[in-house]
Amino acid sequence: MKTSEASSNRKQQSTVRWVVAIATMALIFDGYDLVVYGTIVPLLLGDPTQLGEVTPTTAGALGSWALAGMMVGALVAGAIGDYLGRRKIMITGIIWFSVAMGLTALTNDVTAFGALRFATGIGVGALVATAGAVVAEFAPKGKRNFYNAIVYSGVPVGGVLASLLAIILLDAIGWRGLFLIGATPLLFLLPMALVKLPESPEWLMARGRTAEAERVSIRTGVPIHVLEPVAGSDKAAVAAEKIGFRALASKKYAFPTLLLGFMSFTGLMLTYGLNTWLPQIMSQFGYGKDFALTFLLVFNAGAIFGGLIASVGADRFGVKRTVCTTFFLAAVAMVLLTMHLPLGILLALVAVAGVGTIGTQVLIYGFVSNYYNSAARGAGVAWCAGFGRLGGIFGPLFGGLLMAAGVQNHVAFYVFSGVAIVGALITLGVPLRNSEITAKQRPARVELATADAEK
Missing domain, CATH: 1.20.1250.20 (MFS general substrate transporter like domains)
Structure with missing residues (x-):
């Protein structure tokens, strides 16, 4: 065995x-x-x-x-x-x-x-x-x-x-x-x-293709018991199950889907806005063109490594709490970037901003992927990627409007910082689901359930 x-x-x-x-x-x-x-x-x-x-x-x-x-x-x-x-x-x-x-x-x-x-x-x-x-x-x-x-x-x-x-x-x-x-x-x-x-055994099970799901499970080692029993093997239930975008419009998912879409909108607005305008904003602080590539590389490198570290925290403490934290860190970093600090500290703050923008968007995709059951998961991620892309388009345009209006460089950072705060507040409003209960929370709920059962 x-x-x-x-x-x-x-x-x-x-x-x-x-x-x-x-x-x-x-x-x-x-x-x-x-x-x-x-x-x-x-x-x-x-x-x-x-x-x-x-x-x-x-x-x-x-x-x-x-x-x-x-x-x-x-x-x-x-x-x-x-x-x-x-x-x-x-x-x-x-x-x-x-x-x-x-x-x-x-x-x-x-x-x-x-x-x-x-x-x-x-x-x-x-x-x-x-x-x-x-x-x-x-x-x-x-x-x-x-x-x-x-x-x-x-x-x-x-x-x-x-x-x-x-x-x-x-x-x-x-x-x-x-x-x-x-x-x-x-x-x-x-x-x-x-x-x-391979095809996802969870998706096969959700579509009522039980025998095929079991064969793939044996071949891949992905255990059947981790799959969500969306419709089991009842083909009539599978046919009645709302799939894709229809599921997103259901009472169960409609409000969270709206909030998750705006989370992605703010995350991609910050990502594309800062990737486009960070060098120009920093040049107004007196940094020449030679620093443009350096700031962008640090910004993206911070997102890569910091995002991986943040993801470990998301698995341990809950992704919702972690996304709120990274949005907040981005807001703080952008405010501090307006101050006349040594170059080394500025680069560190740019890296933190990368974690709080690109890194946050990575966590948002994970949040969305795990929020929905298999019948709605693809549509849920697609909605956030698609609607969020509007933020990606709007971010550079918004930054361009600020630059064209002749606003001072620190104002642009304040505006993007405000967007990050809005993202954190939206994240707070997303209802938690059972899959997001952290390991620390579960024992308390188990004790409560046991006490209720004993009553």
């Missing part, structure tokens, strides 16, 4: 490692795609032979097409993902964005480039919306936020990778070569996913 249990645990650990690795690599290339365009904008603006005449206005519009595509991709994945399954959406997303990146490298005019940026964004959005659901349904309960943080940290890692490869390779291979690198997951990640990414 012990030998069988140990073998099952080894299978589960191996499955989780593969699932997390595949999802992480997918999001690394998603982050690569989002940032690589920014690295070639100066080339497109200065050389009409690349795509034709590209003005700053045109360049801004081309950048927004990918974000719009992400919103569409996330919402479409949410609409169909809870019906088709996690595996199909992940594999389709990998194929979609890889092919679109490769075709983008072959374009010769602005219109085709913009259309393919939108198409690439659709694939990216589908993967961002599905990755959290995949992790939530394979990772052990005590480590779900940690594994989720690893996966979604792939986005800033991809951004750093795009920046470094552009510095090293742009002159040698041109912008087309950089986009072809973004298509390489078709060669290695797709075969890996086809072989090593």
